Structure formats: C-alpha cells, structure tokens
Amino acid sequence: MYMQWISDASVGDGEETIKKLFKLAQGDYWSVSLTLQYLKFIRNTGDTTELKRAMDKAQKTLGTHFARGHEVWALCRELTTDKFDEEEAGTKLEKERAIRELFCKQMQLPLDQNDLVMSEFRAWDAYNSLDGEAAGELEQASKRQSKVFAPLIKKLRGFEARINAAPGTEDAANPEQTWTQYLNFVKHRVAPLMANDKATEMSELSRQIVVCLYERAASVMCLSPTVWASYLEYLESDKSGDGGNEKLDVAYRAVRNVSFDSSAWSELIVEMERRRKPMDEISEFVRMELLARSSPPTMDQFHFLSALLTWCDVMRRHASTSIDGKSLEDTVQQVEALVGGVFTECEQFMTKTFPDFLEGIKRLMEYRSKCYWSLMPPGMPRLMPATVKKVNKIQQVWKQMLSTPLGEQTAAWLAYFEAIQRTGTFSVTALRAAVFDEAVQCAKDSPLALAEAWVVFERECGDLDNYLRARQHHAKLHVTVPVTAVHQPIAAIPQPADAGDIKKAKNSKKTKKRKASGGSEQTTPKQPEVKRAKSGTSNASSDSAAPAVSSVAKDSKSTQNVAQKKVVHESLTNEHTLFLCNVSKDATKEDVEALFKDIPSLKDIRLVVKTRGDRVKSRGMAYVQFTDGAGVEEGLKLNGSLLDGHPLRVERSRPPSTSASTPGGKSSAGRESTQKNDPVTIFVGNLNREKSKEQVTEEQLQVVLQQAMQSAGELVVVTRVSILKDRYGKLKNYGLIELAKPSHVAFCLNNADFRKMLFKK
DSSP states (O other), rough: OOOHHHHHHHHHHHHHHHHHHHHHHHHHHHOOOHHHHHHHHHHHTTTTHHHHHHHHHHTTTTTGGGHHHHHHHHHHHHHHHHHHHOOOOSSSSHHHHHHHHHHHHHHSSSOOOOOHHHHHHHHHHHHHHOOOGGTTTHHHHHHHHHHHHHHHHHHHHHHHHTTTTOSSSHHHHHHHHHHHHHHHHIIIIIOOOOOOOOSSSHHHHHHHHHHHHHHHHHHSSTTTTTHHHHHHHHHHHHHHOSSSHHHHHHHHHHHOOOOHHHHHHHHHHHHHHHTTTTTTHHHHHIIIIIOOOTTBBBBOOOHHHHHHHHHHHHHHHHHHHHOOOOHHHHHHHHHIIIIIHHHHHHHHHHHHOOTTTTTHHHHHHHHHHHHHHSSOOOOGGGGHHHHHHHHHHHHHHHHHHHHHHHGGGGHHHHHHHHHHHHHHHOOOOHHHHIHHHHHHOOOOHHHHHHHHHOOOOOHHHHHHHHHHHHHHHHHHHHHSSSSSOOOOOOOTHHHHHHHTHHHHHHHHHHHHHHHTOOOOHSSSSHHHHHHEEEEEEEETTTOOOOOHHHHHHHHHHHHHHHHHHHHHHHHSSSSSSEEEEEOOOOOOOHHHHHHHTTTEEEEEEEEEEETTTTTEEEEEEEEEEEESHHHHHHHHHTTTOOTTTEEEEEEEEOOOOOSSOOOGGGOOOTTTTTOOOOEEEEEEOOOOOOOOOOOOOOOHHHHHHHHHHHHTTOOOOEEEEEEBTTSSBOOOOOEEEESOOOHHHHHHOOOOHHHHHHHHH
C-alpha cells in the first residue's frame, strides 16, 4: 500500500512530501523493499549527508534481516562505490577501506546468504590489497561465520521455512506459535553469542537482531496480542537500549493494532507515566482514545476494567507525590480532586457501558476506598506507646518463626505480611522492606506466587519505580519457574468424576508387570518391602527355613538402596542443577552437552532413561549440573532452545514433593490410600476437543481464571498451570491449576463467572 502511495506521489508531489511518506511507512512497519527504494530515492536527490545517515540506519535495522539483509548490504556497497566514482574526491585507499568495512560489518551477522557473500569478499580482497592494516580481517570474518554462526544457520533456515509455510500445512495452521518459537530461539541462542563479544557495537547488533525479528513478527501477526506483549516485555527487560522513546512508540502501535486487548493499553499508560508525561495528557488520552470508544465497545468488560484500573494506578501514584495538604481538610480535598474524579469517571463509564457487570463496579469501589485510606494521613492513636509495644512483640514472634525452616515457605511470608498490615502502623516503605525485600531472597517453594503478591502490593500502594521492579521480578520468574512440573508426582491431584478408567488402566499395567515377572512372586506372601526390592526377590520362596532372617536382610538391603538413590537424587537436584524436559528421545548426552558447552561451570549431564531388558530408552528428561549459581542462571536463558527440533523446557531442579506419599514421607504398605486430595489444585476438563480449531493454552487458562476472580472481588494467586501434551505434542483435554491458598479453591469452584468464561473458551 505504501509503495503504491509513494509511486503515485512521485508523479506530481515534491521531494519533501515523498520523504514524509517514507518516514510514515517506516514508523508503521519495517520493510526491506521500502528501505531499498528509499535509499535509491535519496541517492537520486544528491543529498550525500542524508544518504550516509539513511545507509547507517538501514544497516542497523533491516541489515540484520536474516532472509533479506544481504540485499541491504549489497545496495550499500553499490551506493558507496558510486559515490567514490562520481565524486573522484577520495583516494583508492579510502574507497577500499569503506567497502571492506561494509563487508566486515555484514560478516558480523548471521545472515542467510553470507556464504555466497563470503566468496564475493574473498574475490574482491584478492584484487584490493592497498590497505596493509587490513591483513587478517578476511580470515577473522571467515572464522566467525564458520565457527560461530554455521551451527545456527541451518536452524534459522528451518524457522524461515516454517513461517513461510504454504497454506494448509501444520506450520501455517498455527503461525503465532511458530513465530514465538523463532523469537525464543533468536533471543536465547543467537543474540547471546553476539552479546558475549566485548565490543560495544556487537552488543547493540545482538539487540537489533531481536528487534528486527520482532518487527517482522509484528508486521505479519499485527493482530496478535501475544506478539505485541512479548515485544513490549523484551524492550522493558532489555538493558542495552538507549532508554529513549522506543518502547513508547511500540506501545502506541500495539494499541492501534490490538485495541481489543487491555495489556496493550496498560503498557502504554504506564510507559507514558514512566516517560514523565503530564497527568493531564495521560487522562486526556484515556478519555479520547479509550472511553470514547464505548459504542460499540472495543473490549469486553474484563479488559476495560483492567485498563481503567491501570489509569487509576497512575493517578494514585501521582497523588501520593503531589498532595501537600497542611491540614486534614486540605488533604481530603486534594485526594478527592486528584483521585476521586478519575474513579467517578470509571464507575460511570462501566455503569453505562456494562450495566450488568456489577462485580466491576464493586472492584473499582474497593480500590477507591484503599486509595483513600493510603493517601489520608494516619491518626495519632496509632503512635501510642501501648500500640508500639504490641507491634514490636508481634514482629519479634514472626521474625523468630521466619528464622526457622518455615522462612523458606511463601505462605509463611504472606501470613506475616497480612499480620503486620492489619496493625495499620507500617508505611508502604516499611512493609516492602520487612516483607518483600527479604521474602524474595528466602522463600523457595513458590516464588511465582510471592512475586504476584508483590506486584499487587506495589500496584495498589507503591510508587512507579518499585512497581516496575516488582513486575520485572515477576516476569523473570515467569520464564524460569516451571509452569508444568513434569518431573514432580501429581498423585495428590483430586480424581475427576471420569478418572476411574485412568486408575483402572494403571492398576492393569501393574498387574501385567507382576504376571510377567514369573510365578515365584505370586506364591510369596504380601510383603510390600520385598516387592519393592529390585535385587534378591527370587530367593524369597527358596529360603523357607529362615523367613524372618531373609526378610530382615532384604529389608536392610532395600533400605540401603533407597538411601543410595536418595543421595544420588539430592546430588542431582541441588541448587546448582537444572531440569530439562521435552528432550528429544533421539538426543544423546553429547547433544545436550553441546548445547551447554559454552557455560564454563558445566559439571555433569545425566539423561533419564528406562531399561526394558537390553533396551535403553530415553524418558525425554535430563539433569544438567553446574559448579556455581552463575552457571544455573546462564543455563536458564536456554529455555525454549531447540534440540533436534524440540523446544526444550529448562527449569530449576527440585526434589519431588512428599504430598503424594503417606504422612511423614513413609511409603504406604498397601495399595489403598496411596493418593490423597491436594487442597490447592483444581482439575479443569473439556478444554481442548479433538476437532476444535482453537486450543486453550496454559497462559489463556491462567488469564481466564484471574480475570474472573478479580471481577468477583477476590485476588487469586496462581502458582502454576499445567496442560499436558500427548506423544504428538498436542494439548490434552484437561488441565491442572495450582493455587496459593486452599481457600481460593472453594471460591473458584463456587464462582459462576469462571465456569462461564471457560465454557466460552
């Protein structure tokens, strides 16, 4: 469209008009074709300074395009050659250095046609040898391409083939998933290779490679909220950027493309606050761009509520730093003027647009009362000596408890937070320092649940800097903390109504195993300890003269085996070990080692296998052990990397939970009561039907639950969501949701909105 527009404008309009059109096009989406056309247009205008600036920008942006970046570099070399030939001002040496620099810059990037360009570079270098200082640059570029980028080129070409798949193929059926995998691979495998280079320009190039791929994904999947949310998250977490308005510009574009998604609006409003935009400008933007779109509404009631709450957050934070009332009456008036008016607008909008959404009105009123309470000055009775003594005693008791192993549990810290918050004597800063700053260092069982509680606290009470800090901590954990605990037992999950067949199938498999082991086991009396012993079981019936001694000996040997296995498992699941799942069944130990070989502290790798006679088959899991925590952090960055075409899931290793065992961690002696209900896990069925085109993902299931519960007036913290896959990688028809508190389970099950939203999904 832009190319046709520019073509029409070139007939009668001036150069400035055409330049504005090019700038407008580049502001919307990155296009190789438009960039090439713009460079040729600038060359024809004769503006040398503008041409140099345009070529530099093209090299840093679309010059990193894997499939077509070589076209940008080729045109830049052509234009540079023409410049020296036409001006005849520079020497042959300057011309040679300029062209060599372009060749070397291109060879610093992993591009599709670099093997052919490398041959061109060699041929050109053979006839251009005036620069004696350039000796070795060709070999260095060749080494970088062959040693660093060659192992990645094949996989990058595979992703390019998938995103350009023909209609009707499997990859074309789910392009969003393909783009997400491609982005993860480039972020965690390609960009780190370049960022490891100490040169500043290499670190910037690694960032531009990721940004270029996000721009490509946004141009193809412009209506995908997932792509825009991931793009904005990357720009926020990226530390190498210039800190300018790049994220703000992308957030504006996200709102224009996915105006039906509240996350885009929330990111834009927060980013406007972050860039110090005046509060009047932010409020006017919300009124004109969001509230004015009420007929018909651009979003449903849940998305509108989320965006409006973000607006209220911004105004509350502004009021907390702007109110300077000298008396209580002055403070009340300022709070009402700064915050009350915004809440009134939001409540009136929701009442008019969604009159049946009473839960949304309730949520706004509750938050309004919290804002009033936090912004009003505290009363004097709180500072009475008796109150101070009580509070100090409460703190002392809790600190003693948190110094025990209970201090490693998230639930203990959240209970501590509720206890001291009820006293009403702690400021926001004191609460943050006493609870969250320490809890994020100590709590180990459910860090994601703690992070969610911290985000809610900072959103409702904290300032912008601490809210962004909590959100970044939550985003980091959302990547590193496992969503699906594949390596942990799930026997503690309550059985659904139709789970009897599953249990019977498991029992039938166990029966077949007992039959296959021979008849000696059938004639032996029921002794669970003897059955679980893997060695010496065949002697149980032959040594009938001293059955007690035999039983004791075997029990002792079995105990030793269990103890040895426990020691081995603990050595594999200590704090310096990662757990890998979704490993290709064909992958070897050497394949996994090749993936982590660049981490200096790599210690050991162990594949989890199962043995059937002489056959050894991989279970699709592995442990990777390091000598320090830095290696673990580097290994976590490889989450989503491809190994033999399978995206790996990399997470911290933990010992299995004892919740599925009998009390005390002891094994059950019989087959009854081997399972007990987990009070914090919900089973959700009928999610993904066989012939359904849309598949419910783990992220969608979590969002649905939290939106429904938030609208119902309850903050539900989700620890993890699990939707298992079959052997072909297809999502199964049921999912598991683990919550932070048992009280949340009953609330969710009794809430009609949650069931309705699941049915709509």
